């Protein structure tokens with residue numbers, strides 16, 4: 001029986017193999033944040049001479065990559081990336097996600113928006129029929145914490161301030177439990193429109209293009225509906 005960390009390591013290694021098929025010596029790789037991504041960074045580091053550099057979605061991932069000898073560029077220096085690789089807290093079968101358990105959601109969304117393909121790497125515990133059991137992280141400007149909380153309560157959520165946590169952008173995180181999310185892109189757009197919201201952990205307006213999902217029986221691919229079926233790529 002594989003532990004959750006072993007499942008994360010397996011999917012990270014499969015993602016590194018996949019990433020290397022997309023990267024050229026001049027390519028810049030987009031890198032997310034979290035414990036699954038930490039394994040991905042470790043796996044890709046030994047192949048760092050096969051791509052030019054990375055762009056990071058957090059100070060945490062930047063430190064880890066630099067410690068392992070991967071060059072990290074400022075996003076302002078980069079115009080295109082073939083792929084962005086990141087984890088998720090929940091992903092549904094349409095490849096909509098809830099992200100931000102690590103608080104890096106805003107930079108993750110920005111970096112992902114530059115990449116041609118978003119590759120989500122998760123263990124199977126993250127795959128759900130409907131998003132919303134994981135409290136939705138919302139980054140806010142600190143002075144707007146209460147007004148945004150009231151608006152989120154009006155949407156049916158129960159926002160709780162993530163105590164003692166400040167994002168890399170100087171923002172605060174409200175973790176919003178209890179939201180009903182039948183239409184993730186609609187809710188994402190609605191929350192994005194609340195003044196004081198910096199970013200919302202729903203990734204549905206632009207979801208993932210491909211998910212690699214690790215289970216006891218191997219790593220399988222989940223494609224966006226219409227983009228092909230699921231198949232096992234490693235056992």
Ligand SMILES: O=C(CO)[C@H](O)[C@H](O)COP(=O)(O)O
Pocket residue numbers: 032033034035036037086087088089098099100101102103104105108
């Ligand atoms: O969105 C994220 C960080 O903001 C992470 O991708 C998400 O929280 C999953 O993390 P982990 O791989 O540690 O389970």
